[in-house]
Amino acid sequence: MSAPVHAIPVDFERQRAVCAALRAFMPEHGVLFEREDVTPYECDGLSAYRQVPMVVVLPENEEQVCAILETCYALRVPVTARGTGTGLSGGALPLGNGVLLSMAKLMKIVALDPLARTARVQPGVRNLSISEAAAPHGLYYAPDPSSQIACSIGGNVAENSGGVHCLKYGLTVHNVLKLRVATIEGEIIEVGGGGLDAAGYDLLALMTGSEGLLGVVTEITVKLLPRPECAQVVLAAFDDVATAGQAVANVIAAGIIPAGMEMMDQPAILAVEPFVNAGYPTDAAGILLCESDGTREEVADEISRIERIMEDSGAHLVRVSRDESERLRFWAGRKAAFPAVGRLSPDYYCMDGTIPRKRLAEVLRGITEMEKKYELRCANVFHAGDGNLHPLILYDANDRRQLQNAEDFGAEILKLCIDVGGTITGEHGVGVEKIDSMCVQFNSAELETFHALKHAFDEHALLNPGKAVPTLHRCAEFGRMHVHSGAEKFPELPRF
Amino acid sequence: MSDPVTQFADAIRSAADGKRPLNIRGGGSKTFYGNPTIGETLDVTTYRGIIEYEPTELVITARAGTPLADIEAAMREQGQMLGFEPPHFGGNATLGGCIAAGLSGPRRPYAGSARDFVLGLRLLDGRGSDLHFGGQVMKNVAGYDVSRLITGSLGTLGVILEVSLKALPLPPSELTLCREQTQCEALALMNEWAGKPLPITATCHVDGRMYVRLAGATPAVHSALAKLGGETLADGATFWRELRDQRHAFFAGESPLWRVSLPSIAPELQLSGAQLIEWGGALRWLRSDSDAMSIRKAARNGDGHATRFRGGDPRSGAFHPLPSPMLKLHKRVKQAMDPAGIFNPGRLYTDF
Structure with a gap:
């Protein structure tokens, strides 16, 4: 939100030295340093944080990536890797004294094997283009973050991205088989394997979601799944969100794992309906979209059961998509939720907490209280199947007080998510945005474990420093600002 | 008498101070797996019991010493199961051992592995610090994914105290079909069918017959069933349970048992000895007296790895050797979690 990184004046001597070293093996157009050339890289999808990088480098192959890292390691220059810059937590925010390593030119689908159901791709390949390439074989890549038309698979690995089908098909970590990773020393390691497992520690899991702090991914082998024969969606409307929450539990209790299960509250419905005419009832306190996919027999069986459960759970309206175009229309509203909310207000702040589903009503009540406290409105969309809540706080960034209130509102929501047994981020990552909230979720011994693991991969802390894991010192400072949450967490640290 | 966690933490601190190794032990059903280790036994079976199980949240949390059988019975009562179908290898198997070994059963290629189902865990590291990673929710990307790193690390990184796992509903209906098929034909069919939207949850080829659940x-x-064809097996459930726990006739006898993990489309392994195929072709069990070098070379050439699972020459090491940058990284990860090097030294690799 408010940029916490102070603009560092460019150290021109250092910049010249770094550029010269990189140009020893990089073509001239692959190393950028002029202000107007590097400014487009000053932020990612979290545009409230901006910092112009010292140098931008655009490798075109793995050898160049390794050589760049080796050079940065030798010169002790910090490196931030970037995919297509759609991340929502500032994970690709550059450093003023660092190199921004853009992976966007590595965008080849190297191999696609329909029989093995795998695709070997470079990190700059867009998420959706993998599914497009696989479509002629009746296959697709399952994780579908909402930014899938633009986001890169390398960024998905760095953030362990999700999407609306996670409950049934998993996150990125469940759909990646192997990675080629360049270490900060410029060495290539392979994690994962050609089969379904690999010898030694599961570094594939550790690397996935590590936000560019442990290595730079240069090639990804993903798993492809058979495209389901068909899909249908049930739209159910409820008079209050607690009842809708109970309906979700009832579906799960009936032994159904829906392909997608989304909830929207009334403010979100009211934002969306005039925008896309999805057919949502605007008088409902909340609606559920529950999708079934699979073979025709499976879908027919599951949809009729879901329909009955929704009715028995107290839905005042239940509709089943009659055909593919209606199914897509029902989804169009949910998929347009963010831009629709964006029309209501100059700015919105998207949160990403995950909670145990049974605490939903309580959390939504808490958010309603906070709306009064911070004098800001909030619309909620919810990946109801897996408990991932996206409150969208509406504010005006030009109003300093509103900006501050939105930030405090967001932090209080995250604290509430932790208090009910959840987490501060389900799929967007910590980045710079939620780094202080990490001090609330983890104690100092846990944070020290993260730092020790980081040290194992990157002893000089050159890979994306300052992201994802706060220093204990930062947490101590944060604790002083937020006495309730932090004071007892870091008693062993000196205060000054 | 202090509680078990305090006792474990005290034992760890004292062992770390004296650099004395600890041999972490659950039910002891998988002591054959991995390399022999040394050290004083740290028995975690005293720390047992299901802590929380909410079927509608699809999450079960239990202590490491809880018998796997107890967890599965509690889940079955609610119409749920552990989706990775963990092998037991004996009645004493515990949850802690199951996650430390990280092994998965027949359902693995179709539903996911042990680590895929781990949502979070609590452990004691080599300093005796009590740590929580992950949680009890389906999506959580705060911090590195330490819980999945711990899964399959054979107790070399910490003492697992509690684990939260994702639950799956039991399928309402299940049957096993069986067809006469050569290994080559079975491999082709397993891969072809896996690319189609079919409700397959397990595959196996042994003794000229292919089994599909x-x-x-x-x-x-x-x-x-109508689409694929074949006769249905009268007691399919028993077949898959015996396969899972290696009580199938293929696993009887003394000749060394190798576990070869390969891409599912890898051709038949050209090695002497009987083979059993699982996981849609991605797992090949081999009974062979061939030397470790040639088995590992064949696995490596096929872009896979080979584990000496039971028996054979202990000098060859249980697990596939790591390339040197990976070995270096493994040692550093070990150092990060267990600086004194006291947990199950040598169990995974003799170097750490």
Whole structure:
């Protein structure tokens, strides 16, 4: 939100030295340093944080990536890797004294094997283009973050991205088989394997979601799944969100794992309906979209059961998509939720907490209280199947007080998510945005474990420093600002 | 008498101070797996019991010493199961051992592995610090994924105290079809069918026969059976349970048992000895007296790895050797979690 990184004046001597070293093996157009050339890289999808990088480098192959890292390691220059810059937590925010390593030119689908159901791709390949390439074989890549038309698979690995089908098909970590990773020393390691497992520690899991702090991914082998024969969606409307929450539990209790299960509250419905005419009832306190996919027999069986459960759970309206175009229309509203909310207000702040589903009503009540406290409105969309809540706080960034209130509102929501047994981020990552909230979720011994693991991969802390894991010192400072949450967490640290 | 966690933490601190190794032990059903280790036994079976199980949240949390059988019984009562179908290898198998070994059963390629189902865990590291990673929710990307790193690390990184796992519903209907098929034909069919939307949840080829488990909504299972063809096996459930726990006749006898993990489309392994194929072709069990070098070379050439699972020459090491940058990284990860090097030294690799 408010940029916490102070603009560092460019150290021109250092910049010249770094550029010269990189140009020893990089073509001239692959190393950028002029202000107007590097400014487009000053932020990612979290545009409230901006910092112009010292140098931008655009490798075109793995050898160049390794050589760049080796050079940065030798010169002790910090490196931030970037995919297509759609991340929502500032994970690709550059450093003023660092190199921004853009992976966007590595965008080849190297191999696609329909029989093995795998695709070997470079990190700059867009998420959706993998599914497009696989479509002629009746296959697709399952994780579908909402930014899938633009986001890169390398960024998905760095953030362990999700999407609306996670409950049934998993996150990125469940759909990646192997990675080629360049270490900060410029060495290539392979994690994962050609089969379904690999010898030694599961570094594939550790690397996935590590936000560019442990290595730079240069090639990804993903798993492809058979495209389901068909899909249908049930739209159910409820008079209050607690009842809708109970309906979700009832579906799960009936032994159904829906392909997608989304909830929207009334403010979100009211934002969306005039925008896309999805057919949502605007008088409902909340609606559920529950999708079934699979073979025709499976879908027919599951949809009729879901329909009955929704009715028995107290839905005042239940509709089943009659055909593919209606199914897509029902989804169009949910998929347009963010831009629709964006029309209501100059700015919105998207949160990403995950909670145990049974605490939903309580959390939504808490958010309603906070709306009064911070004098800001909030619309909620919810990946109801897996408990991932996206409150969208509406504010005006030009109003300093509103900006501050939105930030405090967001932090209080995250604290509430932790208090009910959840987490501060389900799929967007910590980045710079939620780094202080990490001090609330983890104690100092846990944070020290993260730092020790980081040290194992990157002893000089050159890979994306300052992201994802706060220093204990930062947490101590944060604790002083937020006495309730932090004071007892870091008693062993000196205060000054 | 202090509580078990305090006792474990005290034992760890004292062992770390004196650099004395600890041999972490659950039910002891998988002591054959991995390399022999040394050290004083740290028995975690005293720390047992299900802590929380909410079927509608699809999450079960239990202490490491809880018998796996207890967890599965509690889940079955609620119409749920552990989706990775963990092998037991004996009645004493515990949850802690199951996650430390990280092994998965026949359902693995179709539902996911042990680590895929781990949502979070609590452990004691080599300093005796009590740490929580992950949680009890389906999506959580705060901090590195330490819980999944711990899964399959054979107790070399910490003492697992509690684990939260994702639950799956039991399929309403299940049947096993069986066809006469050569290994080559079976491999082709397993891969071809895996690319189609079919409700397959397990596959196996042994002794010239191919077995396929279909599970899901009853009409879907019957329609798939009609599509694929073959005779149905009278007691399919027993077949898969015996396969999972290696009580199938293939696993009897003394000749060394190798576990070869390969891409599912890898051709038949050209090695002497009987083979059993699982996981849609991605797992090949081999009974062979061939030397470790040639088995590992064949696995490596096929872009896979080979584990000496039971028996054979202990000098060859249980697990596939790591390339040197990976070995270096493994040692550093070990150092990060267990600086004094006291947990199960040598169990995974003799170097750490």
